[in-house]
Amino acid sequence: MIAEPQRALAELISRTSVLMLDFDGPVCSVFAGLPAPGIAEQLRNTLRRLGVPVTAELEDDDDPLSIYRYSTNGGPAVVAAIHDALVAAELRAVETATPTPGAVDVIDAAHERGRRLAVVSNNAAAAVATYLRLHGLTGRVDYIAARRTPEPSLMKPSPHYLIEAAATLDVSIRTCALVGDSGTDAVAAKRAGAYAVGYANKSGKGEQLVAAGAAVVIDSMTTLATVVREARGTPYLPGSVEDN
Ligand SMILES: [Mg+2]
Structure with a gap:
């Protein structure tokens, strides 16, 4: 500098x-050892399982936090489920x-x-x-x-x-x-x-x-x-x- x-x-x-x-x-x-795109895919699968449609734009988004933000479209129970899955993934990610x-x-x-x-x-x-x-x-x-x-x-x-x-x-x-x-x-x-x-x-x-x-x-x-x-x-x- x-x-x-x-x-x-x-x-x-x-x-x-x-x-x-x-x-x-x-x-x-954070995601050096457990890459973010894999976590994002896992969260998208959780959304689908809960009946929340995934947009084409979200399909290409590799940031798990974007999926979490989007989860508000499914209501409080979906937000809570995505939040829990994201916390679990982040707890694994910080180990590496x-x-x-x-x-x-x-x-x-x-x-x-x-x-x-x-x-x-x-x-x-x-x-x-x-x-x-x-x-x-x-x-x-x-x-x-x-x-x-x-x-x-x-x-x-x-x-x-x-x-x-x-x-x-x-x-x-x-x-x-x-x-x-x-x-x-x-x-x-x-x-x-x-x-x-x-x-x-x-x-x-x-x-x-x-x-x-x-x-x-x-x-x-x-x-x-x-x-x-x-x-x-x-x-x-x-x-x-x-x-x-
Ligand atoms: Mg940052």
């Missing part, structure tokens, strides 16, 4: 008390998920500099917790804001999980930054009133993340760790005062 974006990132980080990390991308590659280089370094750097850490994910909270346990990170993440109930509408781009994390950690959302690799992360951060940092883990993603509202884009979590380590101290603005 060239110097100017790094300065912008340092400036942004100096204004944050909580670093929020999206899970799939910034922390690990690949850590993102530099992610643990970011977590360490945040703690060293007095910043708290939240994982803010559209994946199942149980799957995130399992991954953290398998990688010895349980005590180093202050909060997991993720799917606990079958409510697709709460997922990013909704600001819900960010607001939940800020409220639980008792900080103003305006002192939180979400690092994410999807446009929906940047949109959710903007809607919540948090800073959006784009993680461009594939070429061409940077422009897409900026278009979605990311204030700064990085291409390496190691760069973020360096900046977090060198950033100035944290502001502490209790959410109960700042946001009333």
